[in-house]
Amino acid sequence: MTYQNLLAVEENGIITLTINRPKALNALNQQTLKELKQFFGQDALAVEGLKGVVLTGAGPKSFVAGADISEFTGLDAQAGLEMAQHGQDIFFLIEEFKVPVVAAINGFALGGGCELAMACHLRVASEKARFGQPEVNLGIIPGYGGTQRLIQYLGKTKAIELLMTGDMIKAEEAYRLGLLNYVTPAGEEVAKAKELLEKIATKAPIAIQKVIECVNSHFSKGGFEKEVIEFANAVNTEDFKEGASAFLEKRAPNFKGH
Numbered sequence: 032m033t034y035q036n037l038l039a040v041e042e043n044g045i046i047t048l049t050i051n052r053p054k055a056l057n058a059l060n061q062q063t064l065k066e067l068k069q070f071f072g073q074d075a076l077a078v079e080g081l082k083g084v085v086l087t088g089a090g091p092k093s094f095v096a097g098a099d100i101s102e103f104t105g106l107d108a109q110a111g112l113e114m115a116q117h118g119q120d121i122f123f124l125i126e127e128f129k130v131p132v133v134a135a136i137n138g139f140a141l142g143g144g145c146e147l148a149m150a151c152h153l154r155v156a157s158e159k160a161r162f163g164q165p166e167v168n169l170g171i172i173p174g175y176g177g178t179q180r181l182i183q184y185l186g187k188t189k190a191i192e193l194l195m196t197g198d199m200i201k202a203e204e205a206y207r208l209g210l211l212n213y214v215t216p217a218g219e220e221v222a223k224a225k226e227l228l229e230k231i232a233t234k235a236p237i238a239i240q241k242v243i244e245c246v247n248s249h250f251s252k253g254g255f256e257k258e259v260i261e262f263a264n265a266v267n268t269e270d271f272k273e274g275a276s277a278f279l280e281k282r283a284p285n286f287k288g289h
């Protein structure tokens with residue numbers, strides 16, 4: 032398994048998959064999404080005796096800092112629709128993957144990064160990790176399932192606050208709110224994720240697969256479809272152009288409400 036932006040290392044039936052664009056804080060560009068699709072939709076399924084996947088980010092600072100904002104230039108409503116649908120489809124591949132996927136969150140998990148972590152079955156974070164859905168700072172909303180999965184984990188009260196303020200929260204608070212399974216000292220998150228996978232691997236594989244299917248089937252997909260449409264509508268605003276430009280120009284945005 033050779034990729035441009037992913038590193039896949041298999042050891043004792045567990046693949047550690049590292050998103051490897053540390054200079055851009057591992058932001059999800061189209062190439063990285065394509066490779067995630069290739070991995071979860073094809074390559075990993077061909078690995079015999081696979082116990083599970085640990086998903087992490089390269090470097091000391093970031094898990095994934097969201098979708099790659101440098102690819103937002105010139106995005107229109109149709110492209111926004113396709114972008115959100117494509118990302119959601121890939122994240123469903125992860126959520127519906129037949130063996131457990133554990134996010135080992137080593138730093139920033141923002142926007143699409145928080146959404147990626149939430150699509151995994153379990154989440155272990157370093158005490159240094161930070162979480163948030165800051166899309167409103169860019170004039171858009173989450174498009175990779177964030178408006179739905181944040182409610183699933185946190186409940187409506189805190190989810191809607193984080194979605195509307197774009198605030199970042201620390202790992203300890205994310206744990207307290209129910210977003211995380213474990214918080215570890217920095218640098219120990221991958222080992223803890225592997226320990227969890229080893230424990231689950233002692234159980235019956237078919238039973239684990241059925242647990243994944245049944246837990247997923249508890250939740251409706253209706254809100255995800257609405258999110259794709261409203262992401263595209265938000266992309267179609269002047270405020271989005273202003274928000275994305277402001278980030279790239281390293282200045283505060285001046286939103287006008289149209």
Ligand SMILES: C/C=C/C(=O)SCCNC(=O)CCNC(=O)[C@H](O)C(C)(C)COP(=O)(O)OP(=O)(O)OC[C@H]1O[C@@H](n2cnc3c(N)ncnc32)[C@H](O)[C@@H]1OP(=O)(O)O
Nearest residue numbers: 054055056058096097098099100101141142143165174175
């Ligand atoms: C459907 C999904 C939608 C989305 O996901 S929208 C995106 C949501 N995510 C965000 O809005 C987060 C954007 N990033 C940030 O706010 C900040 O970064 C951090 C708070 C994560 C870190 O700040 P600091 O420590 O000051 O680092 P730095 O200088 O801002 O970032 C280092 C380099 O990484 C690039 N970068 C960071 N995040 C992204 C991104 N999401 N897309 C593209 N590039 C990104 C920067 O631009 C910069 O690059 P250079 O060194 O060349 O100036």
